Amino acid sequence: QEMEDKVISPEKVEEAKLKARYPHLGQKPGGSDFLRKRLQKGQKYFDSGDYNMAKAKMKNKQLPAAAPDKTEVTGDHIPTPQDLPQRKPSLVASKLAG
Amino acid sequence: FSGAGGGNDIQWCFSQVKGAVDDDVAEADIISTVEFNHSGELLATGDKGGRVVIFQQEQENKTQSHSRGEYNVYSTFQSHEPEFDYLKSLEIEEKINKIRWLPQKNAAQFLLSTNDKTIKLWKISERDKRPEGYNLKEEDGRYRDPTTVTTLRVPVFRPMDLMVEASPRRIFANAHTYHINSISINSDYETYLSADDLRINLWHLEITDRSFNIVDIKPANMEELTEVITAAEFHPNSCNTFVYSSSKGTIRLCDMRASALCDRHSKLFEEPEDPSNRSFFSEIISSISDVKFSHSGRYMMTRDYLSVKIWDLNMENRPVETYQVHEYLRSKLCSLYENDCIFDKFECCWNGSDRQVSFFSLIVMTGSYNNFFRMFDRNTKRDITLEASRENNKPRTVLKPRKVCASGKRKKDEISVDSLDFNKKILHTAWHPKENIIAVATTNNLYIFQDKMN
Numbered sequence: 001q002e003m004e005d006k007v008i009s010p011e012k013v014e015e016a017k018l019k020a021r022y023p024h025l026g027q028k029p030g031g032s033d034f035l036r037k038r039l040q041k042g043q044k045y046f047d048s049g050d051y052n053m054a055k056a057k058m059k060n061k062q063l064p065a066a067a068p069d070k071t072e073v074t075g076d077h078i079p080t081p082q083d084l085p086q087r088k089p090s091l092v093a094s095k096l097a098g
Numbered sequence: 099f100s101g102a103g104g105g106n107d108i109q110w111c112f113s114q115v116k117g118a119v120d121d122d123v124a125e126a127d128i129i130s131t132v133e134f135n136h137s138g139e140l141l142a143t144g145d146k147g148g149r150v151v152i153f154q155q156e157q158e159n160k161t162q163s164h165s166r167g168e169y170n171v172y173s174t175f176q177s178h179e180p181e182f183d184y185l186k187s188l189e190i191e192e193k194i195n196k197i198r199w200l201p202q203k204n205a206a207q208f209l210l211s212t213n214d215k216t217i218k219l220w221k222i223s224e225r226d227k228r229p230e231g232y233n234l235k236e237e238d239g240r241y242r243d244p245t246t247v248t249t250l251r252v253p254v255f256r257p258m259d260l261m262v263e264a265s266p267r268r269i270f271a272n273a274h275t276y277h278i279n280s281i282s283i284n285s286d287y288e289t290y291l292s293a294d295d296l297r298i299n300l301w302h303l304e305i306t307d308r309s310f311n312i313v314d315i316k317p318a319n320m321e322e323l324t325e326v327i328t329a330a331e332f333h334p335n336s337c338n339t340f341v342y343s344s345s346k347g348t349i350r351l352c353d354m355r356a357s358a359l360c361d362r363h364s365k366l367f368e369e370p371e372d373p374s375n376r377s378f379f380s381e382i383i384s385s386i387s388d389v390k391f392s393h394s395g396r397y398m399m400t401r402d403y404l405s406v407k408i409w410d411l412n413m414e415n416r417p418v419e420t421y422q423v424h425e426y427l428r429s430k431l432c433s434l435y436e437n438d439c440i441f442d443k444f445e446c447c448w449n450g451s452d453r454q455v456s457f458f459s460l461i462v463m464t465g466s467y468n469n470f471f472r473m474f475d476r477n478t479k480r481d482i483t484l485e486a487s488r489e490n491n492k493p494r495t496v497l498k499p500r501k502v503c504a505s506g507k508r509k510k511d512e513i514s515v516d517s518l519d520f521n522k523k524i525l526h527t528a529w530h531p532k533e534n535i536i537a538v539a540t541t542n543n544l545y546i547f548q549d550k551m552n
Contacts, residue, residue: 010429015377017432025378034382035323035345039276039295042189042214044182095118095127096143096151096544097174 107475108461108534109496109550110484114168116153117543119488129539131526135199135207138450138530141169141537142209143544144194148178150211150264152222166533169546173222175264178213190215196281198290200303208267210290214277217292219268219303227255273299273309280330286337293330293342300354312360313342313352328386328443334395341391343400347384349409367409369416379431379440387443392459393451399462401446404428406462406474421474421481424466426504426515439467439520450531465524468513469540470500486524486538486545496550 019025118127126147133142141153154172181190191214200208206223231253234242276294283290291312292299298313313330317323326345333339338354350363371380383403391398397418400407404425407417423444427434434440449461462474466483474481483500490497503512526539534549 009375009377011375011377011379011431014429014431015379018378018435021432021436035326036320038326039323041277042191044187044189092126092147094143094145094147094149094151094174095124095542096116096129096145097171098118 110536110547111494111496111550112491112545113166113493113535113548114546115488115491115543116151116169116546123542127542129526129542129544130193130195131197132528132537132539132544133197133199133209134528134530134537135209136201136531138532138535140172140199140207141528141546142197142199143539144177144197144211146191146193148176148180148192148194148213150175150177150194150197150209150220166535166548166551173262173264175220177211177218177220178216181215195278198281198283200283201287210281210283212278212281212292215271215274217270217278217281217301218266219270220264221267222262222264225261225263226257226259228258229253230256268303268306270301270306270309273301279328282330282332282340284332284337285335289337291330291332291340293327295326298327298330298340298342298360310358312354312358314359314361329389331389331391331398334391334393336395341389341398343386343389345385346381347386347402349386349389349398349400351411365411365414367414367417369407379435382435382440383431388445390446390448392448394459397459399446399448399459401444401464403440403442403444406446406464408462408476419476421462421472423464423472424502426502429504430515434520437520439523442523443525444523445526447527447529450529450533463527463529463536465527465538467520467523468518469522469524470502471524471527471538484547486540486543488543494550497547 117129124147126145126149128146129143130146131142131144134140135142139155141155143151143153145151151174152172153169155169156167158167177194178192180192182188183190193213194211195214196210196212198210200210202208206221209220209222211218211220230237231251233247233250233253234244236242270292274292274294274297276296278292278294280293281290282293288304289300289302292301292309293313296314296316297311299309300312301309313327315325315327324346325348328343328345330340330342333341339351340354341349341351343349347368349367351365351367352360353364354360356362356364371384386400386402388401389398396411398409398411400409400417401423404427405423406421408419408421410418431440444465446462446464448459449463451459460476462476463471465471469486470483471486472481472483483502484497485500501509501512502518503509503514505515508514522540524538524540528537530536536547538545538547
């Protein structure tokens with residue numbers, strides 16, 4: 001049996017490490033899944049239609065609120081405008097100008 | 099020829115540092131873009147909080163012949179604010195992705211600033227006198243009772259303390275479904291392009307309600323998406339030519355005279371890859387994060403995760419030069435993927451283009467980790483690694499070159515790869531168009547370095 005001396009590139013070594021840790025990592029290397037996620041940046045799950053329908057159904061009852069420690073608003077919970085992280089413009093001047 | 103100056107012939111010294119000293123960095127203070135104007139007199143920064151800060155170079159002090167003018171705050175304003183698109187359930191960040199200056203045409207200065215969705219044209223003007231002596235108004239603005247006016251006078255302009263005002267003159271909105279990564283002003287100084295992940299639009303600076311789509315790479319079926327646009331720039335001299343780079347490491351050159359929609363490139367620049375070398379990381383690290391034409395327009399430079407490549411526009415099949423920025427990271431790609439650093443978008447820039455610095459685009463500058471930045475001299479093929487750190491801040495003391503030890507025994511003064519701080523990244527750098535002065539942005543500080551003058 002011949003033993004072949006193979007020089008494995010550092011990149012392939014790193015790839016093997018990654019595949020060992022995440023065996024189900026995408027068949028397409030770095031491909032469309034990751035690109036699609038990139039295009040979805042900023043997507044928050046507030047659907048005004050769902051929100052208004054849920055409000056109409058529940059009438060005067062409270063909508064189930066998200067747990068205060070939840071950062072992601074998904075699943076059965078119907079997000080309300082209050083659940084969205086409040087993004088206010090910066091009232092503070094840049095420290096570069098200080 | 100003398101004065102050509104290589105990256106190693108220039109002796110870089112600390113000049114100034116702007117920003118807070120504390121380690122606890124507020125997200126809003128993260129610097130997202132740095133750009134000198136065409137004369138180099140003004141230096142603009144944009145940050146994640148949507149704010150723009152403009153510094154102005156002081157007139158050279160004749161008595162202090164050893165230093166060029168310092169940069170001090172000239173103007174600061176809130177360019178963009180966070181928005182929420184309720185129709186698309188999309189949060190729109192106020193982070194300033196790019197600033198581009200217009201060449202100066204009159205007393206005022208103009209710049210374009212953009213976030214993910216909206217481009218704004220800002221006018222920055224000075225006011226150093228104000229009218230006084232109105233007949234119907236008091237000095238504080240209150241109206242006078244006309245019946246008390248017995249004589250007429252002519253209002254005159256009197257000097258006042260300099261006030262710098264920034265006002266938005268045009269807002270170019272609602273033209274981008276995806277996130278804007280680049281803006282580039284055309285050499286005709288009338289039009290500019292804006293590029294997002296899948297489309298490039300052409301605008302006229304005077305017209306905000308209309309823009310022309312000149313590139314559209316959106317597939318009919320989004321499941322088939324394999325490539326996105328990462329950067330775009332107009333040619334410095336040919337107003338019909340522009341390039342755009344992709345996440346697959348290709349650059350396409352387009353000629354707007356060929357057709358209205360430039361979906362078919364005129365040239366495709368791509369370095370062939372050895373298929374046996376291909377790995378999971380290949381495509382990710384080949385993604386181009388920045389593209390910059392040389393001053394002549396004969397060459398262009400691209401930055402991917404590990405290297406800078408110089409391309410001759412006349413040769414599409416491979417770059418003419420490749421410079422390794424931090425090759426030692428190739429054996430760390432697994433952890434860099436896990437901590438997302440592999441997706442960091444480094445920019446690159448050329449030396450200034452004035453005869454005093456160098457007539458040619460000879461030196462390349464780009465950032466790295468641990469607050470290191472790198473320069474490559476195309477002539478001598480030498481390179482240097484410098485550090486932006488408050489520990490080096492003695493003016494007129496030449497910065498000490500740094501060295502990273504990839505493996506094996508670490509020499510004194512070297513730093514090992516495992517000791518590098520990957521949170522300290524230099525993504526944005528800029529070179530003064532006419533002098534050997536550079537602006538280097540760390541996470542939340544702006545460093546200014548200049549050539550030691552003899």
